[in-house]
Amino acid sequence: MHEFLISTVAFIVLLGIMVVVHEFGHFAVAKLCGIRVEAFSVGFGPRLFGVKYGDTDYKICLLPLGGFVKMTGENPSEEPNFKDDPAAFTSHPRWQRMLVGVAGPAANFLLAFLAMTFYFNWINEVPAVEVKTTTIEWVTPGSAAAQAGLEPGDVIRHFETVDQPTWQQVSVQAALNQNQTVPITVERSGKILQLSMHVPTPPRSGDFDIDDTGMLEQRLTGPIGVKSVIPGAPAAKAGLRAGDAIQSVDGHAFHSVDSLLYYMQSGRGVPITLVVIRNGATLPPIVARPAILESGNSEFPWKLGFTPADFPISRQPLPLAASMSKSVKFCAENSLVIVKVLKGIFTRRVAVSQLSGPVGIARMAGEAAEMRGWFPKFTLGAAISLNLGILNLLPFPILDGGLILFLFIESVMRRDVNLLVKEYIYQAALVVLLLLTAYILFNDVTKLPIFTRLKP
Numbered sequence: 001m002h003e004f005l006i007s008t009v010a011f012i013v014l015l016g017i018m019v020v021v022h023e024f025g026h027f028a029v030a031k032l033c034g035i036r037v038e039a040f041s042v043g044f045g046p047r048l049f050g051v052k053y054g055d056t057d058y059k060i061c062l063l064p065l066g067g068f069v070k071m072t073g074e075n076p077s078e079e080p081n082f083k084d085d086p087a088a089f090t091s092h093p094r095w096q097r098m099l100v101g102v103a104g105p106a107a108n109f110l111l112a113f114l115a116m117t118f119y120f121n122w123i124n125e126v127p128a129v130e131v132k133t134t135t136i137e138w139v140t141p142g143s144a145a146a147q148a149g150l151e152p153g154d155v156i157r158h159f160e161t162v163d164q165p166t167w168q169q170v171s172v173q174a175a176l177n178q179n180q181t182v183p184i185t186v187e188r189s190g191k192i193l194q195l196s197m198h199v200p201t202p203p204r205s206g207d208f209d210i211d212d213t214g215m216l217e218q219r220l221t222g223p224i225g226v227k228s229v230i231p232g233a234p235a236a237k238a239g240l241r242a243g244d245a246i247q248s249v250d251g252h253a254f255h256s257v258d259s260l261l262y263y264m265q266s267g268r269g270v271p272i273t274l275v276v277i278r279n280g281a282t283l284p285p286i287v288a289r290p291a292i293l294e295s296g297n298s299e300f301p302w303k304l305g306f307t308p309a310d311f312p313i314s315r316q317p318l319p320l321a322a323s324m325s326k327s328v329k330f331c332a333e334n335s336l337v338i339v340k341v342l343k344g345i346f347t348r349r350v351a352v353s354q355l356s357g358p359v360g361i362a363r364m365a366g367e368a369a370e371m372r373g374w375f376p377k378f379t380l381g382a383a384i385s386l387n388l389g390i391l392n393l394l395p396f397p398i399l400d401g402g403l404i405l406f407l408f409i410e411s412v413m414r415r416d417v418n419l420l421v422k423e424y425i426y427q428a429a430l431v432v433l434l435l436l437t438a439y440i441l442f443n444d445v446t447k448l449p450i451f452t453r454l455k456p
Contacts, residue, residue, distance in 0.1 A: 006366045012064050016042070018108065018385050019066030022392070025107025026100055027069045033096040036087035039070040055087075071100075094407045101403045108389030109331065112382040116330050119378040120323035125313050127220055134167055135218040136186075138252070138259040141266050143214020148197035150215060151188065152252070158185035167217045169333070171210040174199050176340050178208060216259045223247045223277060224257055225309025230293075233305020238274070238288035240306060245277040257308040264290045264302045313373055334383045338390050397429035 020042055027040050036055050041047075043061035050059030061067075073088030085091055089100070134156040139145045159165045160173040160182040173182065177199050184195045202208050210217070223245035229236045240246075246260075247253065250272050254260045264272065271289045275282065290302040318326065368376040395405040410416055 008366075010366050010368070014381055014384065015066055016064055017381070018111070018388050021107050021111045021385070022104045022388060023067050023069045025103035025105070025110075026071075028107075029100045029103035030069070030071055030089075033092055033100065034087060035089050035092055035096075035100065036072040036085075037069060038072055040067075041070075042067045044068065094411050098404050098407050101400045101407070102393075104400050105389035105392045108385045108392075109335075112331050112334075112385040112389075113327050115378055115382045115385070116327035117320075117323050119374065120318045120326045121320055122317055123315055123374050123378075124317050124323075125373045125375050126316050127311055127313060131218050131221060134165055134170060136215050137218035137255060138216040138262060140214035140216075140262050144197055144200045144212075145214035148184065149193075149195050150184070150186065150197070154186040154188050154193075156184060157187050157192070158183070160184075167210070167219075170215075172333075172337055172340075174210055174213060175208040178202075211258075211262070216256075216262055218255055218259075220255045220311050222255060224254060224260060225311075227307040227309040229307075230305040233293065233303075234288050234291050235304040235306040238286050238304075240274070240276065240286070240288070240304070241278065243278070246274055247277050247282065248275045249273070261300045261303070264304070265300060267302070269302055310372060330379075330382065331386060335386050335390060337383075338387045396433075397426050398433060402429065 023040070027037055030037050038055065039057045039059065041057075041059050041061050043064045044066070045062040047057075047059045047061055050057055052058070071089045072085060073090045083090070089097060136145075136150060136152055136154045136156070138152050139150050156165060156170060157163070159170045160177060162169050162173060165173070178201045179199065181196050181198045184197055186193050186195060197213065200212055202212050226235075226240060226242055226244040226246065228242050229240055249260060249263060252263065254263065267290065269290055269292075271287050273285050273287055275285055277283070288304055290304055292301040293303045293305055317323075364380055368380045371377075392400040393404075395401045397406075406417060406422070
């Protein structure tokens with residue numbers, strides 16, 4: 001219930017900001033062009049309160065799921081009623097109407113750019129001790145990564161088409177090449193090796209994660225800190241205490257609890273030997289026996305029963321020029337992701353199930369809200385804003401891109417498309433959009449933990 005409430009609130013806030021900014025883009029350019037805007041609404045449904053200024057009713061409505069702008073004569077069916085109205089949408093030149101259509105997505109792009117520029121210039125959280133290279137910390141035995149010959153300590157120098165990739169780029173390229181073989185160049189002990197890996201599809205219907213390949217990234221250096229220990233759990237029985245630091249496990253120097261969890265799953269309860277640092281001194285090795293601590297079909301049933309310490313974070317704000325440059329790079333990389341995903345769907349290299357709808361976005365928003373620091377919140381918001389802008393530019397009726405396409409066609413023809421033809425096209429597009437939305441919603445729901453836990 002707690003996770004549901006956080007996801008719901010985070011989704012409403014996130015979607016509200018993105019959609020209101022999008023609609024404000026349409027609103028601002030429409031006003032500049034002299035188009036009458038009858039309403040600018042934050043939310044949908046019954047009007048709660050607001051103020052009317054000039055021709056526009058600025059209002060807050062009951063359902064806080066975004067907002068909308070109502071322009072006189074904007075719907076095709078309204079065109080005959082406002083044919084002689086100089087302030088109507090259809091009475092203005094086509095180039096102005098195109099600008100109004102582009103303004104919404106442009107506002108989303110601008111929001112993403114400004115948000116990330118602000119983050120890098122004022123916050124820019126980084127681990128106090130960070131690994132700068134794309135280094136593999138652990139490779140799960142028998143996984144696709146293991147079959148490809150990858151080993152812990154390898155540094156990825158090339159993945160698919162990207163040189164010197166970040167882990168985010170590796171994850172994106174892997175997700176776009178599921179069930180495909182990709183080339184990988186790694187550096188191992190000073191030597192360059194050319195390898196290839198067959199990227200698997202997710203074991204369940206959930207979203208693809210780079211962990212599905214068996215590669216675990218190294219984000220930090222140093223041992224795994226222990227924040228607290230569950231009484232009676234294997235960690236407590238082995239003598240582990242709050243404040244300890246796990247330097248190695250069976251001789252493997254793990255730096256994150258994620259890698260340790262994957263390692264213990266492959267052992268399925270086999271005792272492990274820990275080298276522990278306590279109060280600056282290294283203790284004699286201790287033996288712990290992982291146990292199943294959660295009921296149900298958990299992804300990580302074998303655990304020791306301790307809470308890892310938060311890794312230290314420091315703020316290193318960047319100069320404005322560097323912040324803008326990083327923001328541009330972030331926006332460029334994340335803008336291309338949705339384009340590549342759509343291309344992958346049409347070429348059957350990416351499954352439609354990888355798309356996320358409202359439920360999926362709500363889950364991501366809830367997870368970002370609960371995660372430590374500001375980075376997950378800013379990056380998720382900026383990425384969604386970019387995707388919203390790009391999706392609205394697709395040349396599909398009902399969307400902004402469809403409006404722009406119609407106006408372009410009419411400009412070439414030098415006359416309006418027949419109103420009846422327009423209505424048929426919009427009706428057909430609406431049906432397709434509703435069916436696609438229903439499918440994505442169904443797909444979202446099947447990814448919820450309550451359903452994935454029921455799967456073998």
